[in-house]
Amino acid sequence: MSTLLEIDGAPVRLTPPPREPRTLRVALAGCGTVGGELVRLLHQGAGEIRARHGVRVRLVRVLVAHAGRPRPSELDPALLTTDLDAFLAEDADVVVEAIGGLDPALRIARTTLGRGRRLVTANKALIAAHGPELAELARRHRTRIDFESAVAGGIPVIRALRDSLGLTGIARIRGVLNGTTNFILTRLDEGWRYADALADAQARGFAEANPARDLSGEDAADKLRILGWLAFGIRPDALVLRRRGIDPDPERLAADARLLGGAPRLVAEAVQTEAGVVAAVEPVIVPSAGALGRTRGEENVVVIESRANGGVALSGPGAGGSPTASSLLADLVRGAGRLPRPAPVAPLSVADTREHRWALSVARTQAAGGILERTLSRAGIVSTAVLADGDRRVAVTGPVGWQRVDLALRALSAERLAPVVSRVEVPV
C-alpha cells in the first residue's frame, strides 16, 4: 500500500493518490454577506476540500432576490435565479439556506428535506421556531439538517453539543451569544457614545440596518432556544425564558457596570434546577476578568457546565461573513469528509527560524564572574536584562532563534552550567 522513506531522519510514507473525488452538487439560497462569502471560500478552498475530504463541491444554482445586485467575481452569473420554484426543482445533493427569516426559508427547508436532500442553514429564527419538526422530517427521509452557523458564528458549539457534550449531564449553559450588542457594549465600555458604537458595528457588518432584534435580546433568545434544545432536549419553541435587552439606554447600562467595577454583558443562560430548566437573556454586570467579561467586541463565548465533564468554554468570532460562512462550509463537507489524508508526500515540517526572547536561569554560586553573560555574548546573544533573585541569576535575551540558544547551552554545559530555559512572552 505504501512506500517508506526517510527525509531528515523522519519517516515519510508515499501513499497512493486519493481516489477520484465525488462531486457534491450544492444549491445556495441567498448570496448576501454570508452566502457571498461562502461562494468565495468554496472557490479559494476547492483544492484543499478535494485533497482533505475527497469531494468536489459544485455550485449548481444560486437563488437571489434581486438579479441585478453586484455578486462575488468567483460566481458564474449563469447560476443565478430569482425563481424559487426553479431553484427548488434543481437536482442538488445539499441545499444551503443563507437567507434568514421564515419565508421562503421554511418552504425551502421542508421541500429539501422532504425530498431526502441535505439541508444546511444559518437561520436561527427557522431552527428556533421549527427545529424539531425539521429534524423529524430529516429523520423520516433518511437525510440530515445542519445549522452550526445559526449560533455563535464561527464557534463550533452546535457540533460540540450535538455530537460531544449532549450526554455529559449538562447542568448549565451560559454565554454571550449576540455579537452586535457585545461589540456595542465593549465600545461603550471604552467610552464611546452609543450612536457612534452602533454606526461602527453597522459599518463593520456586525449589525443589521435595523438592529432591533439584537438590542432587544430576541436574537440571543433564538440562539438560547436552540442551545436549550440540544443541551436539555426541550423544544425550542417551548422554552420559557425571561428576556431583557440592552435597550433603551445602553450608555447607562455601561456606566452602571463601570460604577460597580464590572463589565456589562448581555448574558444568555439556561440552567437545570430541581424544578426544571430556567432560562433568561438579560444584561449582567460580570467580573471583567472572567470568561464572559473577557469576551470583547463581536466575540461570542459559550460555557457548558456538566456533571461528567466540568466546565467547557468555547469562544471566538460570533459574527461576520467569513466566520459564519466557515461554519456553513464545515456543515457542507461534513457528511462527505473523514480524517485528512496526508498529501502524497507529506508536507514536511522545517526548521523553526522564528525568534523569541528566552530566560536562562542559573544558580548564583555557579554564575560567578559574569560567566553566564560572557558565554551568551560569545554565542552572539545579547541579554536585555540579568535579574538576580535569591540564589540565582536569570538572563533574559533579546529576540533570537532557538538554534542559537542551543549553541549557547552547549557552551554553558562546557562550563558545567545547566540553565533552566523558558521562552518569554511577557514584557521584561
Added chain:
Amino acid sequence: MSTLLEIDGAPVRLTPPPREPRTLRVALAGCGTVGGELVRLLHQGAGEIRARHGVRVRLVRVLVAHAGRPRPSELDPALLTTDLDAFLAEDADVVVEAIGGLDPALRIARTTLGRGRRLVTANKALIAAHGPELAELARRHRTRIDFESAVAGGIPVIRALRDSLGLTGIARIRGVLNGTTNFILTRLDEGWRYADALADAQARGFAEANPARDLSGEDAADKLRILGWLAFGIRPDALVLRRRGIDPDPERLAADARLLGGAPRLVAEAVQTEAGVVAAVEPVIVPSAGALGRTRGEENVVVIESRANGGVALSGPGAGGSPTASSLLADLVRGAGRLPRPAPVAPLSVADTREHRWALSVARTQAAGGILERTLSRAGIVSTAVLADGDRRVAVTGPVGWQRVDLALRALSAERLAPVVSRVEVPV
C-alpha cells in the same frame, strides 16, 4: 403526526414515542480509571442515551489484564475476559480501546477496523504513531475510527478540527495539552514544593505512577502531532518538533516566571510559516491574564487561529477519568445519534426561582426624596447599597428573585421611574 396543546401559554407538542431503539454492541478493552468510568456513564446514562439518540448500548465483552482487580459495581463480572483472542473474536459493532500504549492496542485497532467494525480509542500514542494508517484502514473497510478522548480530555477539539475548523485555513494552533504538568505548575505558582504538587496530582488521578512522559513533554508532543495532522494534514510521525519539558527543575521554572511577572506554562504549538509548519513543546512564561495563563490546574486549552475564522479557543478539563470517559461516550454514540428528540411531553421550563443581586439605576433628578429606596423597600427589596454617580443613583439589591424585581419595577413605573436594570455578579 403530533398533537398541539398549551401549557402555561407555551405550545407543547405530543409527539409519538420514538421507534424501538437499535442496539449497539460494544466491546471494551481496558477497565481502569477511564474504562471503569465509561462503564458507569453507560449505566447511569442508559435512559438518556436511548431517549436522545434512539440507541441502546450493550456491553458484550470487557478485556482486562488482571481478572481479580476490583471493578465498578455496574459491571457484570461474566463479561470480563483476560483472553485477547476471545475478545477480538467477539461480535461487536464498536470496540472501545482504553488501554493505552501500542501493545496490544495496535493489534486490537487493526483487527477491529480490518473487520469493518468501528474503533473508538483514547490512545494518543497509538494515533500519534499510526493514525493515518488506521484512518486509511477504516476508509478501505468503510468504517470509522474516533479518538476525541486522546487529546485534551473532555474538550471536543478533535471534533472541532475534524468536522468544523479543518478547512478554515489554519495559521496556528497553540495550547496547554498536558493536565499533569499544568496542575503541577499551577501548584508551584501557589508556592507548593514540587514533591508535594506531584504527590497531589497523583492522588487526584491526574498523574501516572511514572510521570516521566508528562514532565518531559512527550505526552504533549504526541497530542500536538495529532492536532498537527488534523490542522495541517501532516502525518503525525513526520512532524518535526522541538521538545523541552518542565523537568529537571520545575520549581526554578515557576520561580523564574514569578520573577518576570508571568505564569509558567508548558506550551505546545504548531505554526504555519512561509517555509512550512514549525512545531514546539516547551516551557513558556506567558501573561497571567491571557488564555494560556488563565488555564489553571488540570485544565487544558487549545487556541486555533485561522484565516477565515479568527481565533477560536476551547478550554476545559484536560485530565481525569470522568471527562475522558465522556469523550469516549460521545464517540461511541455519534454514529448512532442525531438531534435530540424532545421527550413525548417536552420537559417544561418553569418559573425561575433563583435569587440574584440587581442594579437599578435612575436619573438623580427623578429620584429625589429617596423615592427609589422607599419604593424598593415597599416591594420587600432591601438594597445593600445606593451609589450616586454623575447624574444618577444606582441601588444594588440583596439576593432576590426576578418576580419581586418586576413587581418593584411596576411600582416605580407608577411613580414615572423607568430604571435601567442589570443583574450584578461582582462584589459591591
